[in-house]
Amino acid sequence: MFDERYALAFKAYPYERNADQDAATPVRHPVVVMGGGPVGIATALDLGRQNIPVVVLDDHEGVGMGSRAICFAKRSLEIADRYGCGERMVDKGVVWNIGKVFHEDRQVFEFNLLPEEGHKFPAFINMQQPYFEQFMIERAFDLQAQGAPIQIRGKNRVEGVEVKDDHVIITILTPDGPYTLEADWLIGCDGANSPLRGMLDLDFTGRVFQDNFLIADIKMINTKFPTERWFWFDPPFKSAGASTLLHKQPDDIWRVDFQIGWDIDRSEEMKEENIRARLDAFLGADVEYELVWSSIYTFQCKRMETFRKGPVIFAGDAAHQVSPFGARGANSGMQDADNLGWKLGLVVANKAPASLIDTYNDERMFGADENILNSTRSTDFITPKSDTSRLFRDAVLHLSERYEFARPLVNSGRLSLPCIYDGSPLNSADALPAGPxxxxxxxxxxxxxxxxxxxxxxxxxxxxxxxxxxxxxxxxxxxxxxxxxxxxxxxxxxxxxxxxxxxxxxxxxxxxxxxxxxxxxxxxxxxxxxxxxxxxxxxxxxxxx
Amino acid sequence: MSTLNLTANIDRPDDFYADLLALHEGRSKEESDAINARLVLILANHIGDRAILKQALDAAAS
The missing domain is CATH 3.40.30.120 (Glutaredoxin)
Structure with missing residues (x-):
């Protein structure tokens, strides 16, 4: 009855029976978070640090396998640092500054991110998502040990919700059978396919891109590759796909993304011999490597009409989904948690009206639209949708080899920057207009x-x-x-x-x-x-x- | 002699590029080609300087 949707990278919170399961009437909690991914755990950290009781319900018992999000931006690290686990991330992550852009058979230019000096955190680190999640979960356990009211319940799967005016009734399935909880606020951090969104029959609209991407994480054997990001438009080795990205992660692991088109036979493509054929064409037959993890994904640029429905609030991929170009998925989810945490904390503590939560919707909707706009533009540049679009794209790449002016137009992903909430109802008019x-x-x-x-x-x-x-x-x-x-x-x-x-x-x-x-x-x-x-x-x- | 500017000079280049593509959205190849030709002539007129235009023609052909 408790099927695993995915394999775990590691088990962090094995199922344990909790007192709520034996209560005669459903226990009411101020905040319940659905989903134990990065956004759910970040939300729990934010609330727990404010001494606001929070229960996280996860249908698994830990962190899912696979590198998935690998690029964590400065702002996410700063948020994690506020929660007390940013430094571990930088210690583990790979810092990179050099990127190379290739078109067909040649390198067209190289760039250096040249991050601005005087920041505790680098512009980006590359790191497998399981580490990011692990460091936050371990931080949650530290805070628990210090008395923070955070509970993370493994194998607690939300089966049904009943939304009332001022609370939600939640039916949960566990290995010991079902039980019921009530929550003043339910936060849906249950990912791009959000079961909660489905249960409430809420729309998720936008563009679907007809393309498949094959991810291969490989461990290099006896080879030193530089710590650089390589992006290849129309690689000459046909089997490498329409574009290819090579990016370094910790533990000598390299991420290779191949854009392999829409009409594919998924099970054929996932065969190791076929993945290796693509990798060999890209890396050269003499490079030895071990295949660590692979996956095929498609993506969409979509968002909900509103991130709040009464006492139910959505955050992260459940609320909005973007293409992977620009690393705007997990990074925008962290900004959601950062934005929601203090507002919810004040409302639960009766220090602010519930309408403050609507400004989460205003500000993060603004952020979601910015992210969707940027990632859609990158996608259109990487996979032009019309002949004219391709004509300009190829002209830009051609010119960029010789002329610096064309390089800012090359778009293989605009790396995530935190959103400036211009026009937010929480802002006061700028009384220092001459300031920066x-x-x-x-x-x-x-x-x-x-x-x-x-x-x-x-x-x-x-x-x-x-x-x-x-x-x-x-x-x-x-x-x-x-x-x-x-x-x-x-x-x-x-x-x-x-x-x-x-x-x-x-x-x-x-x-x-x-x-x-x-x-x-x-x-x-x-x-x-x-x-x-x-x-x-x-x-x-x-x-x- | 005046020199063609080949360093980055467009404010918010992604917005410009999106506008450029939007101009062509839903057009036939003939329509797009005609728009591009008109655009070259409009921009050339704005530049005016023959020396600059000569350098631009050479850069485009290289």
Whole structure:
């Protein structure tokens, strides 16, 4: 009765009977998360760290096999760092900066990501998704041991939901039979094929791309390949497919993606001899390797009409799905958790109205649309859908070999950057218009070095008043929300990067920073009334003007 | 002599590229070819400078 949908990379939370299964009447929990993938666990970490009780229901007992998402962006690492597990990820991950673009039989150009200096985390790391999940699950266990109210229940499969006005009744199947729970809030983090979305009969609309991609993870034997990203448009070795991507992961594993077209015989393609034939054509027959994992996937660019339906909220791939180009799947899911966590925490603690949750929908819908737009454009460049589109694509690639101007037009994936929530109802009008555009209201705070440490370590979790070159009180409490002050000046900023990112040409600045490290408001000097209004606005306590 | 700019000069290049493709969406090959020809002439007129245009013609042919 309990069929496994996938094999596990490792078992993390074996089924254990819990007290709710023996309760005479269904137990009510403030927050139940459906799905123990990266977004579900991140949501649990966020809430657990706020001391908000959270129960994660996973129909498996740990982390699924397969490298899957391999590219984790700076913002995801910063979010993980706020949760207390970012450094492990960077220690394990592979940092890369050099990319090479090939067209047909030749390299057309090489680029260096040249990440901006003065950030604790690199622009990207490559790492197999199971490690990313493992480090977050282990962090959840650490927090549990310290008393955080996080429960992760393996082999607890949601079989049915009944949505009421202010709660959800959840029927769960376990190896010991079914039981029922109630939740004030149910968070659907149950992936692209979201059973929860199906149970509620909610739409998931967008574009389906008619193409299959074959992933092969290989371990190189006696060969050193450089730590570079290779993207090949129309490789000359026909069996390598219409495009090929080579990317390094930890443990000497390389990811190779072959775009193999729409009309394929899946079981034929998955035979090791056929995968090896493609790999040999691409790598050369003399390269020895071990085939570690392979999979064939198709993709869609779709999203739900709304991410909230009463007390049910969707996050990650369950809410929106993108093509893999640009690494915008898992990375946008982490931003969902980051955005939802503090809002839900305030609402559950009765410090903000439930309407604050609607701003999760506003802000992350904006993010989802940006991600879908970017990944759709990349897909159209990689697999042109018309003759004219192909004509321009090939012209761009041709010109890019000789002329630098054409290189920004080459699109093999625009790597995920965090969303700037311009126009969010939580933003206050920019009262420091001469300040840097990158730190305007709605923007995620860029990191900056502070002698020994980094800025972001001082921000987040609660509201923060960041004062630069001006005085502010130690804390400010408005509508039950306390914002603590962080005051910094030139002597904390030996590199000058803090000033460059937060002051620009202005002399002083006061920022109100949200718990997810996004800017809510900014002004030149302490203005108590304006800050109080900004706190009310950023917590949904003041209607949009 | 003036020099053809072959360094990146288009603001938000992905948006431009998307606009360019949108121009051709749903058109026949003949229509697209005609649009491209008109576009070359319009841009050439905007540039005006014969020396620049000569360099552009050479770059396109190389």
């Amino acid at each position: 555009a990158r730190t305007r209201p709605g923007a995620p705070c860029p990191d900056a070095p502070l002698g020994e440490g980094y800025l972001l370590a001082l921000l987040g979790d609660g509201f923060t008043v960041l004062a630069l070159e001006t005085d502010v009180p130690e804390s400010l409490t408005e509508g039950g929300i306390t914002a603590k002050a962080v005051s910094l000046s030139a002597e904390d900023d030996p590199s000058g990067q803090l000033a460059a990112r937060y002051l620009g040409d202005t002399k002083s600045a006061v920022y109100l920073i949200r718990p997810d490290q996004h800017v809510a408001a900014r002004m030149a000097t302490f203005d108590e009334e304006a800050l109080r209004a900004a706190i009310r606005r950023a917590t949904g306590q003041e209607a949009t003007a």
